[in-house]
Each structure stands twice: as structure tokens, then as C-alpha cells.
Amino acid sequence: MASSSSSSCSVVTPSTPLVSFLEQLQETALQTFGDSNFDPKTYVDLPLKFTLSETHQAFQNLPRLSSNGTVSAEVLKGFINRYFKGAGDDLVCWQPHDFVAEPEGFLTKVKHPEVRAWALKVHSLWRNLSRKVSREVEKNPQLHTLLPLPNPVVIPGSRFREVYYWDSYWVIRGLLVSKMHKTATAIVMNLVSLIEKYGFVLNGARQYYTNRSQPPLLSSMLYEIYRSTGDIELVKRCLPALLKEHAFWNSDIHRVTIVDAQGHSHNLNRYQAMWNKPRPESSTMDKKSASKFLNISEKQHFYCDIASAAESGWDFSTRWMRVPPDYSTLATTSVIPVDLNAYLLGMEINIAFFAKAIGDETTVKHFMELSDARKKAINSVFWSPSKKQWLDYWLNSGTCEVAHVWEAKHQNKNVFASNFVPLWMEPFYSDGSLVGNVVHALKTSGLIRAAGIATSLTDSGQQWDFPNGWAPLQHMLAEGLVKSGSKEARLLAEEIAIKWIRSNYVSYKKTGVMHEKLDVEKCGEYGGGGEYAPQTGFGWSNGVVLAFLEEFGWPQDRSIDC
Numbered sequence: 001m002a003s004s005s006s007s008s009c010s011v012v013t014p015s016t017p018l019v020s021f022l023e024q025l026q027e028t029a030l031q032t033f034g035d036s037n038f039d040p041k042t043y044v045d046l047p048l049k050f051t052l053s054e055t056h057q058a059f060q061n062l063p064r065l066s067s068n069g070t071v072s073a074e075v076l077k078g079f080i081n082r083y084f085k086g087a088g089d090d091l092v093c094w095q096p097h098d099f100v101a102e103p104e105g106f107l108t109k110v111k112h113p114e115v116r117a118w119a120l121k122v123h124s125l126w127r128n129l130s131r132k133v134s135r136e137v138e139k140n141p142q143l144h145t146l147l148p149l150p151n152p153v154v155i156p157g158s159r160f161r162e163v164y165y166w167d168s169y170w171v172i173r174g175l176l177v178s179k180m181h182k183t184a185t186a187i188v189m190n191l192v193s194l195i196e197k198y199g200f201v202l203n204g205a206r207q208y209y210t211n212r213s214q215p216p217l218l219s220s221m222l223y224e225i226y227r228s229t230g231d232i233e234l235v236k237r238c239l240p241a242l243l244k245e246h247a248f249w250n251s252d253i254h255r256v257t258i259v260d261a262q263g264h265s266h267n268l269n270r271y272q273a274m275w276n277k278p279r280p281e282s283s284t285m286d287k288k289s290a291s292k293f294l295n296i297s298e299k300q301h302f303y304c305d306i307a308s309a310a311e312s313g314w315d316f317s318t319r320w321m322r323v324p325p326d327y328s329t330l331a332t333t334s335v336i337p338v339d340l341n342a343y344l345l346g347m348e349i350n351i352a353f354f355a356k357a358i359g360d361e362t363t364v365k366h367f368m369e370l371s372d373a374r375k376k377a378i379n380s381v382f383w384s385p386s387k388k389q390w391l392d393y394w395l396n397s398g399t400c401e402v403a404h405v406w407e408a409k410h411q412n413k414n415v416f417a418s419n420f421v422p423l424w425m426e427p428f429y430s431d432g433s434l435v436g437n438v439v440h441a442l443k444t445s446g447l448i449r450a451a452g453i454a455t456s457l458t459d460s461g462q463q464w465d466f467p468n469g470w471a472p473l474q475h476m477l478a479e480g481l482v483k484s485g486s487k488e489a490r491l492l493a494e495e496i497a498i499k500w501i502r503s504n505y506v507s508y509k510k511t512g513v514m515h516e517k518l519d520v521e522k523c524g525e526y527g528g529g530g531e532y533a534p535q536t537g538f539g540w541s542n543g544v545v546l547a548f549l550e551e552f553g554w555p556q557d558r559s560i561d562c
């Protein structure tokens with residue numbers, strides 16, 4: 001069965017000759033080196049030393065083995081050394097000017113000496129993760145898939161050697177705890193520069209990420225910085241870009257109309273990449289996964305659904321599969337996701353807030369109306385009165401309906417941490433009776449495990465599923481609970497934060513590094529699954545540990561061990 005969706009996936013961003021060539025190199029490298037320890041992303045990150053045509057010519061002239069037409073390992077290694085710099089060599093290490101080893105007023109509520117020493121270590125990791133795009137990229141952009149950016153960046157770490165959109169939100173939350181307001185502001189300005197150039201914030205700052213975005217949290221980054229600096233000039237500078245980003249997310253490809261049980265129409269949004277080919281950074285894998293589809297349009301749909309899952313940040317998860325855990329039934333563009341619509345509600349509320357701050361009443365009125373409408377849509381389409389949480393909504397497959405008629409059976413009854421993300425948004429966390437119900441639903445959901453909140457209840461082998469726990473999910477849910485002002489909700493948030501901090505601490509002590517994701521079944525163990533080896537560094541994990549320690553502190557007499 002082809003992955004089908006109600007969308008045509010017909011909007012496609014053109015690829016560049018450089019990316020297409022590097023994909024060819026990636027394919028050859030897989031044939032030559034084999035798939036053990038093979039990371040396809042390495043090859044599309046290689047900066048060229050000479051022009052593309054010289055490099056291409058030399059590649060075509062490589063001697064092939066007469067037995068099977070491939071290139072020998074020795075020849076290919078020699079070619080790569082001669083014609084390419086190393087992956088990541090086009091970023092230079094950078095020492096942020098606003099970093100100090102122990103900032104004044106840093107984590108005053110952390111009294112436990114070991115935890116405090118570790119928190120200072122985590123704080124110091126900003127120096128390891130800070131980079132500047134090298135001048136070379138600006139001078140010769142045609143030799144690099146890395147995109148030039150005006151300011152220094154903070155990267156997630158390891159294979160993620162460029163800036164990422166939604167990761168940046170939790171990096172900024174950590175930087176604010178570290179009193180690094182300038183670095184935080186520089187990150188926002190980089191993302192604004194991407195909107196000015198491409199019309200939206202890219203998944204990451206690479207040529208091969210220009211076909212999709214990621215969960216839209218730029219307005220929330222700006223909101224947090226403004227709350228801590230009061231920098232109104234920054235707000236004025238960023239607001240036009242936010243309006244442009246809002247238009248991007250509400251354009252035809254992302255917008256879906258649902259007619260609810262009472263006959264009211266609601267506009268909601270979905271993820272949809274502007275792409276119908278293998279993702280260049282994982283091209284060899286995507287081609288293999290799509291090989292079961294014989295028909296070209298089925299393949300194109302499948303590729304679009306893969307790239308759209310990457311746009312969701314949840315790449316990959318049973319959330320996007322019509323028949324979980326069968327990866328070939330991925331149909332991301334047929335899902336209206338709860339979390340995306342919660343983020344867009346946040347964006348609309350934030351834009352109204354910024355417009356108010358600068359005295360633009362017309363924009364305030366327009367965005368208040370939009371946020372009211374979205375709140376109603378979230379209640380009508382996603383809310384489940386019996387499960388007391390918000391459920392993703394499946395669109396009918398293979399239809400071209402302009403408006404979809406809501407049916408209860410299309411709500412995805414499976415439990416995901418994303419079902420609770422609306423609680424992170426003011427209209428929901430400030431509703432006292434709703435909060436009580438949602439807290440009860442979360443407590444009994446099965447998601448809260450020994451070492452944090454699980455992503456889902458399905459162990460599919462995909463990284464955005466059980467038993468993995470991800471820093472952003474712990475943070476959004478815990479912060480929503482705290483903001484509700486309910487005592488019971490705060491206690492639950494604190495329980496989640498304590499488990500998460502302990503597990504991060506113990507895994508750090510065992511391995512000497514911070515991890516991208518953790519196994520919530522086993523305190524102190526990092527996570528796994530998915531298409532690449534577990535990564536370390538790690539931007540959002542560091543940010544969430546610092547944000548949790550700032551909110552909850554750590555008393556001297558509380559054990560930090562698992």
C-alpha cells in the first residue's frame with residue numbers, strides 16, 4: 001500500500017547541483033565502505049576544495065573495479081582526501097564573549113555541591129558547542145552545503161554540526177540561565193535572516209534543508225529573551241519576520257479545513273515538506289525504504305511523507321504511521337498534529353503580545369482573532385472528553401476534499417507525549433478545571449516512567465517512540481504544569497524534573513558526555529533506535545537541565561543518584 005495523503009505534495013523546492021553530486025558520492029561510499037558505521041550525512045556535509053565541475057570530472061574518472069563497477073576503498077579514500085575538506089571544517093570554533101565560568105546569580109537554588117559542580121560543567125559546554133560559519137563559506141558558497149549566517153551559532157553536537165530550528169529554543173532557555181543574552185539574541189537573528197532569505201526558518205542551516213521547516217518556536221524564543229532583557233528594539237526588528245513566518249505556516253500546503261460535528265469550519269495546520277525525493281542527508285536509506293513502491297507517484301508521496309516527518313521534529317515515530325509500526329505506511333501529511341497547532345496558537349498569542357508592546361493595534365486585533373479561532377479549533381477537533389487529552393487527527397486517505405468532515409473515529413487514540421503539549425499554552429494552562437483533568441490523564445497515561453516521560457507507548461525501534469525520552473518533551477509538559485499554578489500539577493512537574501535531572505546526571509557521570517535522548521525505563525541510560533547512532537553534546541539536553549535546575553533547584557540533602 002502506498003502512503004497516501006489528501007495532499008498532492010506537488011510543491012517541490014529545486015535541489016542544487018552540489019547536493020545532487022554529494023548524494024552520488026554518498027551512494028558510492030555506501031557501496032565501497034559498506035553499511036557498518038556508515039553515516040550518509042557525512043558525505044553531504046563535505047566542503048569542496050575545488051570547483052564542482054573539477055571535482056565531478058575527477059569523480060567520473062575514478063578507476064572502477066572490473067568485477068562490479070564500484071570504486072576500491074583505497075581509491076575512494078584518496079579521492080575524498082584530495083578533493084574535500086572534512087565535514088564540519090567550514091565551521092570554526094568560537095568563544096562566546098558573554099560566557100563567564102560562573103555567572104553572577106547562577107542557579108542560586110542549587111545547594112547540593114555535586115549537582116552545582118555538574119551544572120557548571122553543563123554551563124561550560126556552551127563553549128564546546130559554539131561555532132562561527134567560516135569566511136570561506138561566504139566567499140565561495142558554491143563549495144559548501146553549509147549556509148552562511150550573520151552571527152555565531154550554537155549547534156546540537158556530534159553529527160548535528162549546523163544550527164537546527166526547534167533545538168534552538170531549548171538552547172536559548174539554557175543560555176538565558178547561563179546569562180548569555182547576547183548569544184541567545186544572535187541565534188534569534190540568524191533564524192530571522194533565514195526567514196528574510198527563504199520565507200521561513202529552515203529545518204537547519206544547510207542547502208539540503210531548504211525544502212522544509214521544523215516546529216515553529218521562533219516567537220517563543222523571542223518572547224523568552226524579551227522577558228529577560230526587555231529589548232523592545234529586538235522585538236521591532238523581528239516582528240516583520242514573524243508575520244512572514246506565520247504566513248508560511250498558513251499557506252495552502254500546510255493549511256487544512258475541518259468541518260466539525262456542529263457544522264463549523266476550522267482552519268488547522270499540518271506538516272508538509274516541499275520535497276518528493278529521498279532526503280539528501282539520508283538518501284541511501286530513503287531509497288531502500290521506498291524500494292517496495294514500484295509506482296513513481298507512490299514513491300514521491302512516500303518521500304514527501306518522510307521529509308514531512310523530519311519537518312515535525314519527530315523523525316520517526318508511529319505517530320505518522322497508518323499501520324504502526326510499519327514504516328512503509330508513513331503518512332505524515334495526512335495527520336493534523338496536536339503539537340504543531342499548539343505551537344501556532346503560541347505564535348499567534350506572541351505576535352499579538354509583541355504588536356501590543358510596540359503599539360500596533362491592528363495587528364493585535366487580527367492576531368487575537370486568529371488565536372481565538374485556533375483555540376476553538378483545537379477544542380473541537382483534537383480534544384477527547386473521554387481521554388481528557390488532545391488527540392492527533394487523521395485525514396481520510398487518497399481524497400482531494402477541500403474541507404474534511406470531522407469524525408470521532410479519525411482521532412488517533414494512541415497515547416503520545418504530544419497529546420499534552422497544549423497545556424504549555426496560556427489558554428489551556430490557565431483553565432483550572434481543565435488542568436485537573438489533564439493532570440489526571442497524564443498521571444494515568446502510562447507515559448510517566450522511572451526516568452522521565454516516554455515519547456509514546458509503542459516500542460517500534462524508531463527514536464521518537466518508547467522507551468526514548470526527549471528533553472524538549474519533558475520541558476514543555478513540566479513547564480505547562482508549573483504555569484497552571486495548580487499545586488498538584490507543580491508536584492507532578494517537579495517529579496518529572498527530578499527524574500530527568502538524575503538520569504542526565506548519572507549518564508553524564510558514566511560516559512562523560514550529555515546525550516541527545518535518554519531511555520526513560522532505565523535511569524542513567526541513554527536512548528537508541530532510529531536511523532543514526534545516538535549523538536552527544538547536546539544542545540537541548542543541556543538547556544533543559546539548566547532550565548529545570550533554575551525552576552526547581554536541588555537541595556543539599558536530596559540524593560542525585562538513580
Ligand SMILES: OC[C@H]1O[C@H](O[C@H]2O[C@H](CO)[C@@H](O)[C@H](O)[C@H]2O)[C@H](O)[C@@H](O)[C@@H]1O
Pocket residue numbers: 041156160164166167203204279281282310311313314315316532
Ligand atoms: O539525519 C536525520 C535527521 O536528523 C535530524 O533530526 C534529529 O535531530 C535534530 C537535531 O537535534 C532534531 O531537531 C530532530 O528532532 C531529530 O529527530 C534532522 O532534523 C532531520 O531533518 C534529519 O532528516
